[in-house]
Each structure stands twice: as C-alpha cells, then as structure tokens.
Amino acid sequence: MNKYINLDIDNIEDEHICCAIGDPKHQDGVDKKKEWMKDKLEDGHVFRKLDARGKIFIEYEPIETAWVPISGENYEYIYCLWVAGRFKGNGIARELLEYAITDAKEKNMSGICTLVAKKKKPFLGEKKFFQHFGFEVVDTIQDYELLALKFDDNDTPKFNDNARLMKIDDEDFTIYYTNQCPYVEYEIRELTDYAESNNIKLNFIKIDSLEKAKNAPCIINNWANFYRGEYVSNRILNAKAFEKLL
Structure with a gap:
C-alpha cells in the first residue's frame, strides 16, 4: 500500500515539495513556494504527496481562494497533479485524484475542477485522464479548457471575463x-x-x-x-x- 503525506504548518519545513528536489539553483524558488503555501494552508490548501523522493503529488484548494482567474462557488480547484518518472503507470495518479474527489465530497463541496488544454501543454494535466473520472468541459478560452466534476447542480465554475x-x-x-x-x-x-x-x-x-x-x-x-x-x-x-x- 502506498504511503502519502499531506503537508501542514508543522511538517512543511522538513518535507520536500516534490519539484526541484536537491537542485541548489532552485532553492530560492522552493523557499518562496513554501512561504506561499504557509499562507494558503489557512485557506484550505491541500498538498498531498507520495512518501518518496520524486514528483508525485496533487495540489488543490477552494476555488474562492485559488490564485487563478476562475470563479465558482463551493468547488475545489486542482492546481497540479503530477506523477513522473518510474512512478508513472502504477495507479498513483488515480489514488491522488480519488483522494481529492473524496475529500471534496466529505467537505460537502459542489464539485472539483481543473485547467487543461485541448492539446497537452506544459504544467497542465492530461484531459483524457480527468475525463475518465467523469470530468466534463464547462468553459473554454482558445486552446484552454476548464474541466469540472459536478456533485450537484448548485453552480458551474467559469473563467472570469x-x-x-x-x-x-x-x-x-x-x-x-x-x-x-x-x-x-x-x-x-x-x-x-x-x-x-x-x-x-x-x-x-x-x-x-x-x-x-x-x-x-x-x-x-x-x-x-x-x-x-x-x-x-x-x-x-x-x-x-x-x-x-x-
């Protein structure tokens, strides 16, 4: 069974954040990311990673406080879902996403959403992967699409004007x-x-x-x-x- 860790205010200084591990040139960026996250944890920000050395994590928070030009009510927004290297193909991405979906449901959210592109772009998730879990396109700007998995009909997230x-x-x-x-x-x-x-x-x-x-x-x-x-x-x-x- 895979072991996962959720970052919080007590462990964030001691845990790596998956990206740029052990690369001194990116240490300033890692430090700034952690400082940003410390403030965001109070907003319900979730950073969940595999307890391993690699890029294997999901990161999300309520759409109302997510730093993206997207609006909605009572949705979680997924910033990033990344499983890289030898960890790919082992069902870890599925476990991470299923955790986020279950977490959102337990919080009585209306759904969960994320940004993708019609054709794969850097630092964005795979559209087909999310669609496999029932995510649907709810808004579009040029090549970019907003996918959402709705739990009810109370609201639909959208790109801001x-x-x-x-x-x-x-x-x-x-x-x-x-x-x-x-x-x-x-x-x-x-x-x-x-x-x-x-x-x-x-x-x-x-x-x-x-x-x-x-x-x-x-x-x-x-x-x-x-x-x-x-x-x-x-x-x-x-x-x-x-x-x-x-």
Whole structure:
C-alpha cells in the first residue's frame, strides 16, 4: 500500500515539495513556494504527496481562494497533479485524484475542477485522464479548457471575463508569474540577466495577491507570456526558449 503525506504548518519545513528536489539553483524558488503555501494552508490548501523522493503529488484548494482567474462557488480547484518518472503507470495518479474527489465530497463541496488544454501543454494535466473520472468541459478560452466534476447542480465554475482578453496593452515581452511553482524564481533571474545583456526590454508582473490572480488578463496557473500585446503561451521559459520567441 502506498504511503502519502499531506503537508501542514508543522511538517512543511522538513518535507520536500516534490519539484526541484536537491537542485541548489532552485532553492530560492522552493523557499518562496513554501512561504506561499504557509499562507494558503489557512485557506484550505491541500498538498498531498507520495512518501518518496520524486514528483508525485496533487495540489488543490477552494476555488474562492485559488490564485487563478476562475470563479465558482463551493468547488475545489486542482492546481497540479503530477506523477513522473518510474512512478508513472502504477495507479498513483488515480489514488491522488480519488483522494481529492473524496475529500471534496466529505467537505460537502459542489464539485472539483481543473485547467487543461485541448492539446497537452506544459504544467497542465492530461484531459483524457480527468475525463475518465467523469470530468466534463464547462468553459473554454482558445486552446484552454476548464474541466469540472459536478456533485450537484448548485453552480458551474467559469473563467472570469478578464481572463478572456488574452491581451495586454504593452508591446514589450511581458511575463506574468506567481510563486506557486518553485522553478519560477531561477528562470526569472536567468531571463533578467539575458535581457539586460542583450539590451532587450522585458517586463515581469508578479501576481502576489488573490485579487491580482482573479483579475489576470489571461489564463494563468503560474506563468503567462505576452509579446506585442498578444498571449503567447503558459510555458516557463529559460533564456534559450525566450530567444526563440523573439
């Protein structure tokens, strides 16, 4: 039987958070992620992981306090469900998702939802996997879809109107980001150095509050790229990937 751990205020400092394990260059990002999580735990944030060294976890919280431009009542929102490497194909993703579904039902929630794409994109879940559990498409913006598993008919989650813009007024390359992902901080430093060395105007807009997240001008889970005012992708960029987009 697999053993799982739920992070809480008492164990979060001693437990790894699955991503960027043992990689010193990402330690700042890990620290910032943990600080972000400490505040979110009070909102009912759940981070459940396999008791093992690897990327095997699910992360979710009530949609009302989730840092995404999505609205709904009495739903859980899944930020991330990730099972990587040798742990894939062993039913662990199923166990993690079933735990979240059961947890939501025991809390008398109206359902549970998550962000996916019509075609697989980085840092987003597999649409077909969720559909196997009864999740259905309830809203769409471009290639992105909001999936929901309803337990009752009280409400249906949806993308906020501001997220449907997928545009900004700034023509320069602009990146919106949060500290929800531990890989972000290192890439921001790398991109900043690259832009300065090559005299490229690059803007960073940090989403550091629930209000900013709910009012984001695009789909965002933890990172969003804009160029010449248009949304480009949700891919977390390094310097090489950034160069290719210019």
